[in-house]
Amino acid sequence: MAPRKSTKTPNVSAEELTAFYRDMLLIRRFEEKAGQLYGMGLIGGFCHLYIGQEAVVVGLEAAAKEGDKRVTSYRDHGHMLACGMDPKGVMAELTGREGGYSKGKGGSMHMFSKEKHFYGGHGIVAAQVPLGAGLAFSDKYKGNDNVTFAYFGDGAANQGQVYEAYNMAEIWNLPVIFVIENNQYAMGTSTKRSTHSPSYWERGAAYGIKGEEVDGMDVLAVKAAGQKAVETCRAGKGPYILEIKTYRYRGHSMSDPAKYRTREEVQKMRDERDPIENVRSLLLTGKHASEEDLKAIDKEIKEIVNESAEFAKTSPEPALEELWTDIYAQAGEA
């Protein structure tokens, strides 16, 4: 059967819209569950939730193809789920168990998947940006048409290494998309207080890099911008900068007292701009899905998330001997 076309969104099929809903909901419910497990003391260390920002990664993954790479910061669970990593392995890593992606030794900020081309999970602000340029360099060197998505925040965007990476990426024409997830805050610091030039993507002009600002609460806008950036990079005309305007609903991490913004500000964003509600309403008003269809998806997601939590609680802790493994990589292994 030919895909039904949405009336409001001519370039997207009902199937794709439904997939966006499902993928964003998986991230949201997974993160809510992680928040609960953290509250129960089952997750230790830091835990940075992605709730509110789901459309960024889901929209960009819709523009990616097999072989493309991604690297990001510590706010990384959404990126892992969106590129197809197993929720069980991600949740079990959060609880520090053997079944986790880093065998329980990395935790929330340090997970990787060779299979899904996910290169972390990095706790040092902005350190992933030059790494992303390096990943793109390896693809250019090998002569394939893969691109790398290097995600970082508005706070990270003020770091010097970002601009060194920009310069080299442009000189070498690297197929890297620098994705600035501008959620308006770096821990408790508003972008209004941290820079006098709040249009981060425009800084690329100093290095000759193209870019644009994107509405990060609209998954369709993110996908469209992602496609343009990807095409530019695949055609050998990269790099590219996407500044995606988004918002995190939860604190910076689970231990954030959130005194730097009002409850009303957060509530307004949730009520008026929520990316999942936006797609839900497109599906319903366009008659691409019924309430029952969406309920069935909600149920399916709930089951996947509960299963991941169960696995994360029951998978054993890593054996003591694991302290001595995975410290050095064999040459040529990467």
Ligand SMILES: Cc1ncc(C[n+]2csc(CCOP(=O)(O)OP(=O)(O)O)c2C)c(N)n1
């Ligand atoms: C080099 C370095 N400096 C400081 C920190 C502490 N720190 C962790 S997250 C963060 C804020 C980063 O904000 P942003 O880049 O906007 O990302 P977001 O948390 O909003 O996703 C800071 C200062 C760190 N981890 N690394």
Ligand SMILES: [Mg+2]
């Ligand atoms: Mg930020």
